Amino acid sequence: MTCKLSLATLQEAAATAAIPTYDPKSLSAGIVHFGVGNFHRAHQAIYLDDLFNAGQDHNWAIIGAGVLPSDAAMREKLAAQNFLTTVVEQDNNRTAARVTAPMIDILPVGDAKAIIAKLADPSIRIVSMTITEGGYFIDASGKFNPGHPAIVADGQHPDEPKTVFGLIVAGLKARSAAGLQPFTVMSCDNIPHNGGVTKAAVVGTAKLSDPAFADWIATNVAFPNGMVDRITPATGAREIDLLKEVFDIEDNWPVYCEEFKQWVLEDNFPAGRPALEKVxxxxxxxxxxxxxxxxxxxNGGHAAIAYPAALMDVHFVHEAMEEPLIRAYLAKLENEEIIPVIPPVPNTVLxxxxxxIERRFSNPKIADTIPRLAQDGSNRQPKFILPSTADRLRRKEDVVGLALVSALWCRYFAGTTDSGKDIVFNDASADRLHAAALKAKNDPNAFLVFDDIFGNVAKSDLFRRRFAHALKTLWEKGTRATLQLYLDNKLAE
Known part of the structure; x- marks a missing residue:
């Protein structure tokens, strides 16, 4: 019989899934987290669940927060099951489910008064976030944009903030007024120097309404940088039904993810932190x-395979890795153009x-999709692909493969696959990208006009030539033939 997930049914769930060894009702909050989506619940929440299961730091539970309509839907679904989540970890030879309970509440979404009050609670010592790459109001150069309408509005109405950063500023101000130590602000998003980017956003938002307090934040608040990693696909009806069929658990929003996970953090937590090194x-x-x-x-590899796979009507990531042309193209791109410009990493052979990464991408159980990888390219390309391009150009090295990635993205935004099927876009900049991609069929430079995406890369004559030739070849010969030319070292001719 199917078990509908809740605190009351935890022992029933134990028949097919691991359950907490701690009492969720005994936890108290030490963290407010903005964006309690799949990645957060498969990553930060898992580490805390492991720690709590080890009998450690039960005063570091999570209270969720959010500002988007999707956050409200998540709150409703998770509240109905006492904020529990079933996480299914999948490797090629193993599938296991666990019920996690480190989240004890989600604040009313968009309720600035309630959120600020919780941020001002002395027990809250960390404010963390997974708000996606596009949530930081940054341009192609990685700089915070204080002119964004949402940020301008928070600057004009600092007591009624609508953005995550406006709320953090208000929470810090309330703590300062009460004589409380500031909380640490910790980004868990895939952005280079995510702590620095978050600091720029918080300080930049504060500066619009109170420059002196902005300076205080810059001096007194910690923003540790961190690297997070776990492949976590979106949840749909398939995952919900599969959980019922395989594990007899009814979860309103389960999370499926790979077995692998990694978290590297700078140890800069003046207000304290949980003993995460133990897990x-x-x-x-x-x-x-x-x-x-x-x-x-x-992330660059995901961005690289997304668009050729989409143009070739491939739906799943593991299917893309089963396509010899795509797998070989990815390996050539990584080994010849991306890895050579990455600085050495301690105790790691790149x-x-x-x-x-190849093995993880090839995991069929994850069922990660190409449409997920292809979404939000206007935010992902400047962070995952174009920095490698810029580094090679600075070193006066060729960018045949990286320019091909950009050309594939442009060809994708023309709106049809090689077989003529319509492409459904999921990008805040879809309209302008689609219009530019259609123009680029005859004038490749029409796609390179977006300074907020391409920055100085588009000013390189070499990049523009390589991009134009790759795009022309894609239109004339198709994706398969273009990839083969690249593999044969003939695309630059």
Missing amino acids: GVTFVPDVTPYEHMKIRIL ADYFKL
């Missing part, structure tokens, strides 16, 4: 080498790390 988190003085490796090899 596998690596604390380092400087996370930069690790984040370069992960963001460029893994070629071996890429082999691990």
Whole structure:
């Protein structure tokens, strides 16, 4: 019989899944987390669940928060099951489910008064976030954009903030007024120097309404950088039904993920932190080498295969890795153009790390999708692909493969696959990208006009030539033939 997940049914769930060894009702909150989506519940929440299961730090539970309509839907679904989540970890030879309970509440979504009050609670010592790459209001150069309408609105109405950063500023101000130590602000998003990016956003938002307090934040609040890693697909009806069929558990929003996970953090938590090193988190003085490796090899690899796979009507990531042309193209791109510009990483052989990435991408149980990888390219390309391109150009090295990645993205935004099927876009900039991609069929430079995406890369004559030739070849010969030319070292001719 199917068990509908809740605190009351935990023992029933134990028939097919691991359940907490701690009493969720005994936990108290030490963290407010913005964005309690799948990645957070498969990553940060898992590490805390492991720690709580070990009998450690039960005063570091999570209270969720959010500002988007999707956050409200998540709150409703999770509240109905006492904020429990079933996480299914899948490797090629293993599938296991566990019920996790480190989250004890989610604040009313968009309720600034309630959120600020909780941020001002002395028990809250860390405010963390997974708000996606596009949630930081940054441009192609990685700089915070204080002119964004949402940020301008928070600057004009600092007591009624609508953004995550406006709420953090208000929470810090309330703590300062009460004489309380500031909480640490910790980003868990896939952005280079995510702590620095978050600091720029918080300080930049504060500066619009109170420059003196912005300076106080810059001096007194910690923003540790971190590298996070776990492949976590979106949840749909398939995953919900599969959980019922295989594990007899009814969960409103379960999470399926790979078995592998990694978290590297700079140890900068003046207000204290849970003992995460006891459950596998690596604390380092400087996370930069690790984040370069992960963001460029893994996230860059995802971005690289997304568009040729989409144009070839491939739906799942593991199916893309089963396609010899795509697998070989990814290996050539990584080994010849991406990995050579990544600085050394302590105790890591980059070629071996890429082999691990290939194996992870090839895991059929994850059922990660190409549409998920292809979404939000206007935010992902400037963070995952174009920094490698810029580094090679600065070193006066060729960018045949990386320019091909950009050309594939442009060809994708023309709106049809090679077989003529319509492409459904999922990108805040879809309209302008689609219009530019259609123009680029005859004038490739029409797609390179977006300074907020391409930055200085588009000013390189070499990049523009390589991009134009790759795009022309894609239109004339198709994706398969273009990939083969690249593999034969003939695409630059």
